[in-house]
Amino acid sequence: MELLIFGAGGFGREVASWAGRARWAGEAFEVAGFIDDRAAVSELNGRPVLSLATAAAEHPGAGVVATVGDPRLRERLIAKALAAGLVPSAPLVHPNAEYDREYVTLKEGVVVCAGSILTVNIVVERHAQINLDCTVGHDAVIGAYATLSPGVHISGNVAVGSYSFMGTGAVTVNGHPGRPLVIGSEAVVGAGAVVTRDVAAGTTVTGVPARPRTTL
Ligand SMILES: CC(C)(COP(=O)(O)OP(=O)(O)OC[C@H]1O[C@@H](n2cnc3c(N)ncnc32)[C@H](O)[C@@H]1OP(=O)(O)O)[C@@H](O)C(=O)NCCC(=O)NCCS
Numbered sequence: 001m002e003l004l005i006f007g008a009g010g011f012g013r014e015v016a017s018w019a020g021r022a023r024w025a026g027e028a029f030e031v032a033g034f035i036d037d038r039a040a041v042s043e044l045n046g047r048p049v050l051s052l053a054t055a056a057a058e059h060p061g062a063g064v065v066a067t068v069g070d071p072r073l074r075e076r077l078i079a080k081a082l083a084a085g086l087v088p089s090a091p092l093v094h095p096n097a098e099y100d101r102e103y104v105t106l107k108e109g110v111v112v113c114a115g116s117i118l119t120v121n122i123v124v125e126r127h128a129q130i131n132l133d134c135t136v137g138h139d140a141v142i143g144a145y146a147t148l149s150p151g152v153h154i155s156g157n158v159a160v161g162s163y164s165f166m167g168t169g170a171v172t173v174n175g176h177p178g179r180p181l182v183i184g185s186e187a188v189v190g191a192g193a194v195v196t197r198d199v200a201a202g203t204t205v206t207g208v209p210a211r212p213r214t215t216l
Contacts, residue, residue: 001027002062003089006077008034008049011131012067015092015111016047019065024090032059035081056084063089065111066127071145071163071186078109078127088126097130107144125162137174143185157181161201167191170210 003019005012012034019031033048035055042049050058064086066077078088091106093099099106099118106112109127116134124130125144132150136142140154143162148154152166157175160166164187172195175181183189184201193210204213 001029001090002032002059003029003092004032004035004050004055004059004062004064004081004086005067006035006052006064006081007067008036008039008044009068011069012036013045014113015065015067016045018094018114019092021095022092023095024093027090029063029089029092032062035064052080052084056081056086060085061087063087065089065092065109067111067129069129069131069147069149069165071147071165074127074129074147075145075163091124113150139175139177139180141180149191155181159183161185161187164199165189167193170195172196 005016019029035052037051039049064081066074068074088108091110093112094114096114097112097116103120104118105123107126110124112130113132116130118136119138121139124142128142128146130148134148134152136154137156139157141159145163146160147165149168151169153171155172155174157180158172159180160183162185164183166189168191170189170193183199186202187199188204190206193206194208196209
């Protein structure tokens with residue numbers, strides 16, 4: 001299936017480097033190029049960089065992943081791509097990432113990078129992004145458009161809200177059956193933070209243990 005990578009920044013180039021080796025339901029992805037209306041170049045790492053209009057005209061019906069870390073920006077890019085006639089990509093999972101399709105549900109547009117491991121009874125909602133070397137434990141939900149940066153560890157019984165952003169190396173302790181640890185929607189968890197209790201929606205927490213940031 002044809003794949004367009006919306007965002008020709010660093011993460012987009014990383015994803016493009018392996019996407020052609022990924023498969024979904026036995027079918028390989030064929031990377032048609034990047035979409036980036038603001039790029040100053042027409043080619044990157046041997047692949048064309050196209051405007052959205054050109055990409056939609058040349059590759060009608062192609063699947064799209066948005067390769068930006070900012071959850072709300074990712075949502076806007078996907079909305080633009082769909083309005084232009086493209087479709088959400090099937091989940092794009094690096095061949096070295098580990099998960100069992102019997103126990104893990106990945107929704108459309110999800111990206112899972114190399115080294116990441118998802119165990120059992122997990123749902124990853126649409127367009128969530130799981131970067132390099134993350135782990136997601138049992139009974140976890142990763143919300144729509146959530147971002148797990150490299151090296152994030154989500155313990156068992158944790159719900160990561162939609163549009164939340166977890167910085168590099170952030171970790172959570174576990175929740176409990178019927179009482180998950182909840183990271184609220186649009187929350188930001190700073191790099192290296194250790195989340196030990198629920199994070200309210202829309203708040204930024206940092207540190208060990210993670211605490212809401214106070215502003216002056
Ligand atoms: C928490 C975060 C969102 C704060 O961003 P910000 O508001 O722009 O913060 P600033 O860079 O202005 O830093 C403000 C202060 O917080 C400190 N700080 C920044 N991030 C921190 C973190 N993760 N943990 C603890 N302290 C942090 C800074 O050292 C600075 O302290 P100082 O005023 O004593 O010098 C951000 O630093 C962060 O951790 N982002 C995650 C980035 C990431 O992992 N990206 C993944 C790329 S793949």
